[in-house]
Amino acid sequence: MEFSDITAFLPILLKGALITVQITIGALLLSTLLGLLLALMKLSPVRAFSITAGTFINVVRGLPIIVQLFYIYFVLPELGIQLSALQASIIGLGVAYSAYQAENFRAGIEAIEAGQIEAARSIGMKSKLIMRRVVLPQAIRIALPPYGNTAVMILKDSSLASTITVAEMTRAGQLIAASTFQNTTVYTLVALLYLCLSLPLIFGVNRLERYFGKSAKGGKS
Amino acid sequence: MININAIHKSFGDVEVLKGVSLTVAKGEVVCLIGPSGSGKSTVLRCINGLESYDQGSITINDRQVDVASKDINDLRTQVGMVFQRFNLFPHRTVVENVMEGPIFVKNEPREKAQVQAIALLEKVGLGDKVHAYPQQLSGGQQQRVAIARALAMQPEAILFDEPTSALDPELVGDVLTVMRDLANEGMTMVVVTHEMSFAKEVADRVCFLYGGQIVESGDAHTLLTQPSHERTQDFLRRVLNH
Numbered sequence: 154m155e156f157s158d159i160t161a162f163l164p165i166l167l168k169g170a171l172i173t174v175q176i177t178i179g180a181l182l183l184s185t186l187l188g189l190l191l192a193l194m195k196l197s198p199v200r201a202f203s204i205t206a207g208t209f210i211n212v213v214r215g216l217p218i219i220v221q222l223f224y225i226y227f228v229l230p231e232l233g234i235q236l237s238a239l240q241a242s243i244i245g246l247g248v249a250y251s252a253y254q255a256e257n258f259r260a261g262i263e264a265i266e267a268g269q270i271e272a273a274r275s276i277g278m279k280s281k282l283i284m285r286r287v288v289l290p291q292a293i294r295i296a297l298p299p300y301g302n303t304a305v306m307i308l309k310d311s312s313l314a315s316t317i318t319v320a321e322m323t324r325a326g327q328l329i330a331a332s333t334f335q336n337t338t339v340y341t342l343v344a345l346l347y348l349c350l351s352l353p354l355i356f357g358v359n360r361l362e363r364y365f366g367k368s369a370k371g372g373k374s
Numbered sequence: 375m376i377n378i379n380a381i382h383k384s385f386g387d388v389e390v391l392k393g394v395s396l397t398v399a400k401g402e403v404v405c406l407i408g409p410s411g412s413g414k415s416t417v418l419r420c421i422n423g424l425e426s427y428d429q430g431s432i433t434i435n436d437r438q439v440d441v442a443s444k445d446i447n448d449l450r451t452q453v454g455m456v457f458q459r460f461n462l463f464p465h466r467t468v469v470e471n472v473m474e475g476p477i478f479v480k481n482e483p484r485e486k487a488q489v490q491a492i493a494l495l496e497k498v499g500l501g502d503k504v505h506a507y508p509q510q511l512s513g514g515q516q517q518r519v520a521i522a523r524a525l526a527m528q529p530e531a532i533l534f535d536e537p538t539s540a541l542d543p544e545l546v547g548d549v550l551t552v553m554r555d556l557a558n559e560g561m562t563m564v565v566v567t568h569e570m571s572f573a574k575e576v577a578d579r580v581c582f583l584y585g586g587q588i589v590e591s592g593d594a595h596t597l598l599t600q601p602s603h604e605r606t607q608d609f610l611r612r613v614l615n616h
């Protein structure tokens with residue numbers, strides 16, 4: 154590895170890293186909103202909602218993410234919906250991960266025992282107060298560590314955007330390697346940069362898990 | 375103060391309460407006994423509006439209990455409930471569990487609520503567990519926290535639904551002691567229990583519920599030692615001999 158190579162490649166790779174971060178944040182936000190909506194629909198007593206959400210979640214989970222990306226990028230334009238490659242990758246990953254987010258959120262809400270909610274009602278707490286003081290604080294504690302894991306997965310899977318021409322970090326690496334043949338240098342750098350992004354997230358998740366494990370977990374009595 | 379007048383309640387096609395009437399005066403301790411599925415829990419749940427009823431009426435100090443009304447949360451603050459499975463909030467400490475209602479329902483200042491909560495916890499013998507989390511306590515201790523949480527709302531009556539059934543035998547005594555003290559202080563109590571010795575000693579009146587109806591009721595000593603109804607005799611023979 155030449156030091157000059159590194160200084161030459163790094164700015165290009167960092168530009169790619171910026172797009173990687175954009176895709177990750179965009180897809181994380183989209184999957185969070187869509188996931189919450191799906192979770193609430195699935196828990197809804199209205200059967201039409203829960204069936205729709207359940208079907209959507211199963212279909213999305215049953216498809217490879219790369220196929221979903223191709224579908225959005227190559228097929229939607231034929232139906233008259235034009236998206237940039239970056240938009241397509243954010244939407245594709247966001248939709249794909251919304252199914253996992255939904256299951257995660259649902260598990261968090263369902264983990265709160267009905268008895269606690271009754272106890273809250275029996276001291277005169279109203280539904281909104283119960284949501285705020287009893288259900289959500291516990292649901293967030295339960296859902297936050299898996300949420301962090303999902304963020305790590307999205308970060309890594311953002312490399313799939315390279316298959317639909319988005320010049321994120323993996324694609325930037327491929328382009329440099331193809332023209333310089335410095336495979337070792339390039340892909341080592343790419344790997345290190347991914348670790349720079351993912352390891353802090355992973356450590357954060359571990360800390361959260363330890364923190365919540367120490368105070369109060371679950372409703373075991 | 376609690377007046378139940380011929381209430382009926384069905385779950386789907388099954389009628390589980392078939393005209394239950396019961397009056398509980400201020401300061402009175404009434405024990406509800408009866409076999410599993412006879413509707414004991416359902417009666418308690420109707421009294422503080424956790425469950426609606428189909429016919430009849432329930433009033434608390436002459437105010438109608440109606441699950442759909444705006445009033446219901448206010449009524450619930452007047453009648454506390456203690457559950458078989460404690461149902462504490464696991465993400466809050468013992469003292470926070472007790473302060474939750476006073477602070478967020480009654481809008482009391484935190485300092486005042488905390489002083490009161492600690493006093494109540496001392497009263498139930500848990501002055502040294504104030505900052506523990508519920509899952510660090512034994513079942514008996516958790517149940518006493520649950521009693522303190524109900525007391526913190528300064529209710530006029532407390533409903534107990536088999537408060538000692540989920541406890542190991544050696545932990546039952548502490549909870550019953552707290553309940554006995556409450557009764558002696560004049561708290562109005564409706565207690566669903568299988569602890570016949572507690573009923574005999576503490577209850578002013580015992581009602582035997584069978585198949586959704588109160589088959590027999592009377593002063594504790596008479597009903598438990600000389601029941602007149604055959605069903606009551608059967609039931610008592612079984613619980614006392616097990």
Ligand SMILES: Nc1ncnc2c1ncn2[C@@H]1O[C@H](COP(=O)(O)OP(=O)(O)OP(=O)(O)O)[C@@H](O)[C@H]1O
Binds near residue numbers: 385408410411412415
């Ligand atoms: N939410 C519900 N939905 C349907 N049926 C119910 C519901 N709650 C209670 N029941 C039924 O109503 C009947 C009375 O139940 P309840 O819990 O009041 O009995 P119980 O006397 O408290 O019994 P146990 O001693 O087992 O606690 C039972 O047959 C029970 O299966």
Ligand SMILES: [Mg+2]
Binds near residue numbers: 535536
């Ligand atoms: Mg019961």
